[in-house]
Amino acid sequence: MKLRGIEMRRISMPLVSPFRTSFGTQTGRDILLLKAVTDDAEGWGECVALADPLYSSEYADSQADVLRRWLFPKLASPEGREAIARSGAAAVAGLLHPFKGHRMAKAAAEMAILDAELRAIGRSFGRELGAVADRVPSGVSVGIHDTVPQLLAAVGEYLDAGYARIKLKIEPGWDLVPVAAVRERFGAEVPLQVDANTAYTLRDARHLAKLDEFDLLLIEQPLEEEDVLGHAALARRLATPICLDESIVSAQTAAAAIALGACQIINIKPGRVGGYLEARRIHDLAAAHGVAVWCGGMLETGIGRAANAALAALPGFTLPGDISASGRFYRTDITEPFVIKDGHIAVPTGPGLGVTPIPELLDTVTTSTEWIAF
Numbered sequence: 232m233k234l235r236g237i238e239m240r241r242i243s244m245p246l247v248s249p250f251r252t253s254f255g256t257q258t259g260r261d262i263l264l265l266k267a268v269t270d271d272a273e274g275w276g277e278c279v280a281l282a283d284p285l286y287s288s289e290y291a292d293s294q295a296d297v298l299r300r301w302l303f304p305k306l307a308s309p310e311g312r313e314a315i316a317r318s319g320a321a322a323v324a325g326l327l328h329p330f331k332g333h334r335m336a337k338a339a340a341e342m343a344i345l346d347a348e349l350r351a352i353g354r355s356f357g358r359e360l361g362a363v364a365d366r367v368p369s370g371v372s373v374g375i376h377d378t379v380p381q382l383l384a385a386v387g388e389y390l391d392a393g394y395a396r397i398k399l400k401i402e403p404g405w406d407l408v409p410v411a412a413v414r415e416r417f418g419a420e421v422p423l424q425v426d427a428n429t430a431y432t433l434r435d436a437r438h439l440a441k442l443d444e445f446d447l448l449l450i451e452q453p454l455e456e457e458d459v460l461g462h463a464a465l466a467r468r469l470a471t472p473i474c475l476d477e478s479i480v481s482a483q484t485a486a487a488a489i490a491l492g493a494c495q496i497i498n499i500k501p502g503r504v505g506g507y508l509e510a511r512r513i514h515d516l517a518a519a520h521g522v523a524v525w526c527g528g529m530l531e532t533g534i535g536r537a538a539n540a541a542l543a544a545l546p547g548f549t550l551p552g553d554i555s556a557s558g559r560f561y562r563t564d565i566t567e568p569f570v571i572k573d574g575h576i577a578v579p580t581g582p583g584l585g586v587t588p589i590p591e592l593l594d595t596v597t598t599s600t601e602w603i604a605f
């Protein structure tokens with residue numbers, strides 16, 4: 232495969248409603264999209280970094296900068312050209328490994344090149360990754376609300392829409408009461424979990440153990456991302472399974488977390504771990520240890536949503552992921568919108584991602600484009 236160059240594009244996508252987590256409130260997404268242009272096809276990659284370094288150390292401008300100054304020049308080097316010509320997207324992670332961190336930028340580059348490679352041979356992302364289903368159960372992430380009645384109204388709408396699982400964002404001061412209210416209103420059968428985005432410390436263990444009475448599927452990332460030993464200690468004091476998100480940045484860190492008993496479940500986000508190929512390695516590792524995984528979300532457009540749906544169709548993804556309909560976050564997606572049907576999202580079957588940005592919709596939200604010739 233001969234890479235002619237990559238277009239970097241920034242798009243500004245307003246959210247249908249504010250999305251509040253323990254680390255802040257999103258009202259829109261400033262997204263970095265990559266388009267890899269090869270002799271045979273064009274491929275798309277979505278960088279999941281937020282505008283600010285509040286979920287992880289990455290932020291959109293930093294990922295554009297590291298791509299422009301280090302990652303693309305390496306891929307465009309004689310060594311890079313030769314490796315990609317020989318091995319395609321499988322060569323990208325190794326080429327970029329010397330550069331520390333910036334996994335979301337690396338993931339977007341690999342994704343765009345993989346999409347181009349697969350479109351050229353007419354092979355879908357799902358087929359490439361090992362999907363075993365043509366649709367995946369759709370979970371929804373519900374932000375922190377100002378009042379419990381507002382939360383209950385939102386949860387009621389999502390359940391009416393058919394979502395298969397409800398995830399509630401929590402933080403100190405907004406945890407037991409909203410969870411109890413959802414259980415009280417909607418019953419014990421609704422698949423329910425919580426996500427703290429690192430908002431607690433081990434000193435909160437006794438308080439967090441009170442969540443055990445609500446029969447949650449899991450509690451996601453209660454402690455700081457580097458506090459693996461703290462999560463292992465917390466796991467020994469909670470009946471509710473611990474699921475890690477921010478802590479898991481590679482198969483290596485997943486293996487360590489599993490070995491230390493820091494998690495019983497893993498939220499796999501391809502952007503966080505450096506790409507879909509590493510995400511599959513984590514899936515395989517978790518399966519070997521009997522650890523369930525599910526696919527997390529970063530408010531992706533239909534581009535990232537398509538790839539996540541394909542990943543979530545692998546056999547080890549036994550819990551509903553944060554793969555909701557496009558309309559959960561966006562009034563107008565840049566691709567054909569993903570819609571929820573009988574609690575599921577369809578896995579695209581076309582070549583590559585199986586979806587492509589609609590040019591006029593993409594132009595409407597584009598704030599900048601930059602061509603990097605290889």
Ligand SMILES: CSCC[C@@H](NC(=O)CCC(=O)O)C(=O)O
Nearest residue numbers: 252257372527528529530531553
């Ligand atoms: C802006 S918050 C993004 C990170 C968050 N993501 C979600 O809650 C799911 C969002 C989605 O459905 O895309 C998480 O920590 O899991």
Ligand SMILES: [Mg+2]
Nearest residue numbers: 426451452476
């Ligand atoms: Mg999370």
